[in-house]
Amino acid sequence: MSTFLGMPSLPVFGTGNLHATESFPKAARHELNNAQLRANLGHATHTIRDKRLKVVSELPDWEQLRDAGSAIKESVMARLPELLEQFEANFTARGGIIHWARDADEANRIVAGLIRDTGETEVVKVKSMATQEIGLNEYLEEQGIAAYETDLAELIVQLDHDKPSHILVPAIHKNRTEIRDIFLREMPGADPELTDEPAVLAMAARAHLRRKFLTAKVAVSGANFALADSGTLAVVESEGNGRMCLTLPETLITVMGVEKLLPTWQDLEVFMQLLPRSSTGERMNPYTSLWTGVTEGDGPQNVHLVLLDNGRSAALADEMGRSALHCIRCSACMNVCPVYERTGGHAYGSTYPGPIGAILSPLMTGIQAEENNSLPYASSLCGACYDACPVKINIPDILVHLRSVDVDSQRGKTKLPSQMDIGMKAASWALSSGKRLGLLEKGLPLGRLAAGPDRKITRLPGIAGGWTQSRDIPAPPAESFRSWWAKEHQKPDAEGMNKPSEDTGDQA
Amino acid sequence: MSAREDILGRIRSALRDSPEVPRIPRGYRATSGLDEAACIELLVDRLEDYKARVSVVGAAEVPALIAGLLAGAGSYVVPDGLDALWLAAVDSQPGNARRRTDSAAAPLTVAELDSVDAVVTGSAVAVAETGTIILDGSPDQGRRAISLVPDHHICVVDAKDIAGILPEALRRIDGTRPLTMISGPSATSDIELERVEGVHGPRRLDVIIVR
Ligand code: SF4
Numbered sequence: 230m231s232t233f234l235g236m237p238s239l240p241v242f243g244t245g246n247l248h249a250t251e252s253f254p255k256a257a258r259h260e261l262n263n264a265q266l267r268a269n270l271g272h273a274t275h276t277i278r279d280k281r282l283k284v285v286s287e288l289p290d291w292e293q294l295r296d297a298g299s300a301i302k303e304s305v306m307a308r309l310p311e312l313l314e315q316f317e318a319n320f321t322a323r324g325g326i327i328h329w330a331r332d333a334d335e336a337n338r339i340v341a342g343l344i345r346d347t348g349e350t351e352v353v354k355v356k357s358m359a360t361q362e363i364g365l366n367e368y369l370e371e372q373g374i375a376a377y378e379t380d381l382a383e384l385i386v387q388l389d390h391d392k393p394s395h396i397l398v399p400a401i402h403k404n405r406t407e408i409r410d411i412f413l414r415e416m417p418g419a420d421p422e423l424t425d426e427p428a429v430l431a432m433a434a435r436a437h438l439r440r441k442f443l444t445a446k447v448a449v450s451g452a453n454f455a456l457a458d459s460g461t462l463a464v465v466e467s468e469g470n471g472r473m474c475l476t477l478p479e480t481l482i483t484v485m486g487v488e489k490l491l492p493t494w495q496d497l498e499v500f501m502q503l504l505p506r507s508s509t510g511e512r513m514n515p516y517t518s519l520w521t522g523v524t525e526g527d528g529p530q531n532v533h534l535v536l537l538d539n540g541r542s543a544a545l546a547d548e549m550g551r552s553a554l555h556c557i558r559c560s561a562c563m564n565v566c567p568v569y570e571r572t573g574g575h576a577y578g579s580t581y582p583g584p585i586g587a588i589l590s591p592l593m594t595g596i597q598a599e600e601n602n603s604l605p606y607a608s609s610l611c612g613a614c615y616d617a618c619p620v621k622i623n624i625p626d627i628l629v630h631l632r633s634v635d636v637d638s639q640r641g642k643t644k645l646p647s648q649m650d651i652g653m654k655a656a657s658w659a660l661s662s663g664k665r666l667g668l669l670e671k672g673l674p675l676g677r678l679a680a681g682p683d684r685k686i687t688r689l690p691g692i693a694g695g696w697t698q699s700r701d702i703p704a705p706p707a708e709s710f711r712s713w714w715a716k717e718h719q720k721p722d723a724e725g726m727n728k729p730s731e732d733t734g735d736q737a
Numbered sequence: 738m739s740a741r742e743d744i745l746g747r748i749r750s751a752l753r754d755s756p757e758v759p760r761i762p763r764g765y766r767a768t769s770g771l772d773e774a775a776c777i778e779l780l781v782d783r784l785e786d787y788k789a790r791v792s793v794v795g796a797a798e799v800p801a802l803i804a805g806l807l808a809g810a811g812s813y814v815v816p817d818g819l820d821a822l823w824l825a826a827v828d829s830q831p832g833n834a835r836r837r838t839d840s841a842a843a844p845l846t847v848a849e850l851d852s853v854d855a856v857v858t859g860s861a862v863a864v865a866e867t868g869t870i871i872l873d874g875s876p877d878q879g880r881r882a883i884s885l886v887p888d889h890h891i892c893v894v895d896a897k898d899i900a901g902i903l904p905e906a907l908r909r910i911d912g913t914r915p916l917t918m919i920s921g922p923s924a925t926s927d928i929e930l931e932r933v934e935g936v937h938g939p940r941r942l943d944v945i946i947v948r
Contacts, residue, residue: 238750269929276930293764300759307756310745323913329740381936382927398927405928427928431936438937443847443886459912469885469923469938476881477847487744494912498904499765501918505867512783513867513920516938518881521913526841527880528915538744546751 240547243540243593245333245363249578252603256576266394266402266573273401274564280510281561281617287512288502297499299621302555305490306545312457312490313536319460323522325532332539333363339535340365340449340482341372347480347531349374349447353438355464355471356380357451358396358558359484359537362580365449376449377441379470381434388415394574396582397508397560402573405430438470448474448529452485453557454500455534458493461521462534465504465514475518481529486537488545488554500557503619507559540593549630550592555620556585562614562624568607577604584614588627596635605631663711670709769866769901776865776899777946783868787921788934789942796947799893800826803857806891806943810834810854814845814883818876819859823893839883850886856939857891858884863899864906868921870894870944871906873914881915890939892919894946 249256260266285291305312317327328343330336340360344352352369354360354376366376366387378387382400386393389411393399400408405425412419412430416437423433450471454463462483464471475481491497505514523532545551563569563583574582578600579590587608591601605628614624659665684704738746771779777793784791794802804826807813815824817840827833837853839845845853859877863870870892872878884890900906910916923938934940 238747240751241747273930290765293762296762297765300761303756304758304761307752307758309748309752313745313748329744331740331743335740379937380927381925385927398930400927401930408928427931428933430928431925431933435936442937443851456912461912467923468925468936470936472881472885472917473937476885487748494907495904497912498907501907502765502903509926511920513864513869513918515787515919515921515924517916517918519912519916519918521915524874524915526844527874528882536744538747542744542747542751545748548754548756551751551756 240543240595241331241538241540242543242595242598243332243362243538245539246361246580247540247590247594247601248599249590249601249604250599251578252600253572253576253578253607254603256578257572257607260572260576263402263573265404267571269401269404270395270570270573273395273398274570277397277510277560277564281507281564282510284506284510284512288506294499294502295619295621298503298557298619299555301491301496301499302620303552305488305492306551306554308492309487309490309545312492313487316455316457316460316490317536319458320462320522320534321460323460325460325522325534328533328535330535330537330539336363336484336535336537336539337365337368340484341369341374343480343482343533344369344374344447345372347447349480351375351377351441351445352447352449352482353377353379353441353445353474353478354383355448355450355466355474356383356399357449357484358580359451359486360449361393363484363537363539365484377438379438379442379474380466381431381468381470384434384438385411388412392575394582395560395563396558396574397563402575442470442473442477445474445478447480447482448478450474450481450483452483452489452534453504454497455485455490456492456494456497457490459521461494461519463497463517463519465501465517467509467515469516472516472518475520476528478529480531480533482533482535484535484537486539486541488541504557504559507557507561507617507619543595544589544592547592550588550627552622553585553588553592553624553627555622556589557620558585559619561617561619562622565613565617567609567611567613572607577607579604584608584624584628585622588624588631591631591635592627596631596638602635602638605629605635667709667711670712765904766902767904769905771865771901773896773899776901777896777948779865779901780863780868780894780899780946783865784921784944787868787924787942789868789921789944791944791946793946793948799823799945799947802945803827803891804830804833807834807855807857810889812837812853813855813857814839814850814853814887815857816840816877816879816883818879819857820877823857839879841880844880845883847882847886850882853887855889855891856884856887858893860892860894860898862906862909863894864901864903865899866902869903869906870919871910872917872919873910874916875914881917884917885938888939889941889943890919890922891943891945894944896946896948899946 385400394402409425452462453465569583577586587604610625812835814837861873922942923936
């Protein structure tokens with residue numbers, strides 16, 4: 230274990246596509262108007278959820294695998310500097326080249342530089358959250374380099390100049406007819422007779438990408454796992470586009486967050502059981518590729534890895550939030566989330582949507598960045614995400630923690646006490662003595678007046694207005710429970726029993 | 738300061754509370770306890786679930802089976818370490834598919850691989866419970882490109898190489914070799930979650946399990 234001796238530094242936050250530019254409630258309201266999105270999402274999340282439950286229940290040792298997965302990730306975080314150095318030494322010894330990137334911008338510049346060194350202006354890409362996070366495609370485009378997404382869903386989203394809405398099925402917000410129309414409009418040489426059968430559309434994508442795969446000289450990928458004790462990288466996929474990108478080009482550039490390490494080869498047996506079942510609800514995904522540096526005569530001979538911080542060290546500095554870095558991006562928490570199911574991924578703004586995004590994005594950017602402080606409130610704290618998470622990240626606890634971080638940061642910002650502060654002070658004064666409370670309760674009939682004849686209060690003043698935006702409050706009773714109780718209980722009868730009140734019938 | 742030092746410094750600073758390194762509870766199964774017959778049965782079931790076609794045969798039947806699967810193919814590729822006996826029947830078949838051999842000394846180009854119809858390889862290890870076959874680039878499996886570009890993969894699995902569960906299989910593998918884990922033909926569920934078999938990888942996977 231490493232002991233920290235230097236000067237503690239302030240957390241350095243991440244940049245790139247990690248921000249909600251609109252507050253979650255606002256963005257969600259917009260997304261909720263999209264009935265197609267909601268129907269598709271509902272169908273998708275429920276289908277994957279059911280498949281997941283079925284394959285998870287097949288394993289007698291699922292909970293033991295989760296326990297192991299959680300502990301392995303916790304030990305990775307505790308030993309991160311040492312494991313990074315070990316990985317670096319092994320990967321480098323086998324001919325790979327490591328680059329370190331402090332933030333999105335630095336990572337983008339490194340990747341563009343490596344591509345430029347090859348003389349190429351086109352690259353093929355495997356689906357990767359890290360490169361989405363840093364906005365690599367947009368950056369490369371500015372630099373005159375065309376990056377082709379090769380995962381079918383990513384291709385659909387890219388052709389439509391749209392953003393992914395789900396980390397596993399990024400085009401889930403589009404139906405087959407919309408996809409056919411996108412192909413006809415954006416795919417050069419698409420057959421005008423193209424039908425909207427998924428099999429036909431998949432074959433159109435195959436034909437479109439095949440020539441690119443066979444001629445590409447450079448590929449860019451992410452990685453699901455990196456094994457410190459051997460220097461091995463792993464990519465988990467379904468379509469074979471990953472294998473194409475990882476095998477055929479001469480140069481392979483992988484971008485990976487520093488938290489993706491696993492200590493040993495043995496740990497892979499845990500995560501390769503947890504990930505496919507949690508993610509697509511399959512016993513195993515169709516293809517997994519593993520490579521260790523360069524292998525002569527097999528695959529790319531120029532192998533690079535960009536190790537990305539971009540706010541991960543800041544997340545790690547938050548003792549209560551750091552376990553968010555255990556995430557293996559399976560998307561199980563999204564598929565069980567009642568909020569995500571209705572709003573979809575776009576409402577979260579960041580590359581990382583759903584319950585994990587609601588904690589990871591503000592941890593990486595800092596709670597005050599743009600509208601990210603609205604994300605920890607995008608949850609009913611029902612706990613379904615925690616139960617589904619293969620590495621047992623306690624998302625509800627971290628959500629509550631980040632809400633308090635948010636409240637604290639707001640307090641620091643305003644000089645004048647906020648309405649909430651005043652309200653809390655008033656409440657503590659009132660609740661500290663029965664007399665004071667009794668005095669206040671005398672005011673209840675006033676509330677009845679405010680409610681009017683329909684006995685509903687539809688708008689409260691000040692910050693309490695948020696509560697009444699989507700609900701009515703029933704008019705307060707004519708007297709408080711305390712005063713009713715006092716009246717009813719002051720004259721016990723001869724047997725020491727209370728006399729029944731007039732308007733509640735005797736149940737006996 | 739270099740980015741490397743900077744990042745490692747930030748991480749060390751983030752960990753200044755010296756979090757405890759937990760003991761890893763490995764209470765999950767390390768072995769399945771399945772015998773060879775049970776492993777074969779389970780592997781067949783799982784592969785068929787992925788829409789792969791599976792045959793379980795004795796060693797003597799392999800050449801005829803391969804010849805049958807290659808009927809109608811114009812050409813096929815094999816790694817140079819593949820058991821030549823397996824190919825005897827296809828090579829003597831009238832109108833046979835033309836054999837191309839890929840080796841380190843004379844590797845086929847990507848365009849050549851794209852022009853062959855099929856590939857025949859061996860395999861390193863298989864996992865019964867998950868229906869997974871692992872290739873590790875040994876001489877009977879060849880480099881990764883040859884089992885990727887042709888549209889039809891015929892893969893021979895020796896029954897003694899079938900492990901019950903993943904931990905057993907990974908223990909038999911050298912992680913530093915270029916590895917491909919294959920569980921059925923390539924597939925996508927990206928359009929309305931409807932599963933379509935066969936996208937970029939081989940669209941047809943035939944597995945021959947040799948008892
Ligand atoms: S937080 Fe857990 S459930 Fe959610 S994506 Fe990450 S690993 Fe999966």
